[in-house]
Amino acid sequence: MDARLSEVKALVQQALDQAMAGLPAGDLRDAMAYAVTGGKRIRAFLVMESARLHGISDQAALPVAAAVEALHAYSLVHDDLPAMDDDDLRRGQPTVHVKWDEATAILAGDALQSLAFELLSADQIGDPAARIRLIAAFAQAVGAQGMVWGQALDIAAEAAAEPLDLGAITELQDGKTGALIRFAATAGPLIANADSGPLDQYAGALGLAFQIADDILDVTGNEDVTGKRVRKDDAAGKATFVSLLGLDQARARARSLVQQAEGGLSPYGENAGNLRELARFVIERDT
């Protein structure tokens, strides 16, 4: 998996750099480029592996991987804004509104969302019908019934008198991080017009395990390693999988979700080794 992840990282960075090369020079482009630099590229990896399992070439899948990372970067830039989570550190660096200003952060996020859709319209992905399938699914995953909906639930939870229960947190996570992860993992079947059920099962469980691992890292993590502020949720009195389940139960839940995720890979047999490894990595990472 490590070799493939490194390869994907390099390819995606190149695709993003290329997509932004033609933009007018200035703070806006610089802030966009800054926002899409670094990160684990797990979502891009999901796209590329999901595509490979369906006989789609790296060349065809690459704009989709880049689109998913551009969208993810926009969501982080907007989430970090003072009116939202008010974070000053991301991937070990000052967040965009700290390095530039709020207006630039809002605009860079906005333009990264447009860029994501532009990337999904690229010829090299495949026939127009395949691209339309991707775009329709992507728009739903990232909008007011997907990612933005999850983020709105998160904001509302902060203002609420009562902390969320497990069902509400799961719904929130399913939107905020789950929807884009599910899109990424089903990009292959979407392009190939094949059954996306098994990879959707994989990604649903993976996304939830990923969020539980994030909550665990917020408690046990080291800021120097994670590159973002830790112990934030606890300080904010925010309900998390850890605050609701306790550390041991949260770990057990994450492990069981990884098994569920692996179940979704069974139709792909040996070929899905990288995705199997990713599922285990997600709960073992320290960053």
Added chain:
Amino acid sequence: MDARLSEVKALVQQALDQAMAGLPAGDLRDAMAYAVTGGKRIRAFLVMESARLHGISDQAALPVAAAVEALHAYSLVHDDLPAMDDDDLRRGQPTVHVKWDEATAILAGDALQSLAFELLSADQIGDPAARIRLIAAFAQAVGAQGMVWGQALDIAAEAAAEPLDLGAITELQDGKTGALIRFAATAGPLIANADSGPLDQYAGALGLAFQIADDILDVTGNEDVTGKRVRKDDAAGKATFVSLLGLDQARARARSLVQQAEGGLSPYGENAGNLRELARFVIERDT
């Protein structure tokens, strides 16, 4: 033109309501619905007339018109934010961040952009290739080389020591309002895969005339009629077409642009009566 504009207004509002009906209930959906209510719907009108001139049915063009209005609404919500233009009044009503809060305004804008792309993927528009042409052109028009670029220039101008000159203001306007207007006016040829040159000429001149008229209204307009704050640019010491040209010259320039715009309609003859009337309306409106 008035009858057609009323018809377009009703159709577009219906399409937008329908597109949002399936979204989860809550502040996010309410704020999105609030943001897309009202407005002159000039962009939707451009889409519908441009489509009609190319033999595209209202039914097929409607999601495109709704997408353009959703995108326009998002741009207004974000432009009005305290970190941007800091406006408290829009279409005679409190802006979204005043009525709800900044987080909701950021998220509602974000989700309206996603919704715009979702609308452009709708089956009823036409074959997938036509939709991909629309989506690619739209993404470029609204992103970091189009609308968001113009907005970034506008923000930068506020911080600059020297007011902008005429060339810089024209570039700014061409991005901030021109790019989406050009997309709207060329939607018909894009769907029909026809030459978009004439309508692009029309829309380029129309967009510039529209902005000059807006600058004139900021000086001569009545807040009760325009539904937004006036005398803002002057108070902010901002360069506008009026501050650079004077009121009379600005009016003369707008009239000459309307003639240019009409030139772009000549291939369409009598059929383009509505668009001809719109060009004249744009510089005669008081709102």
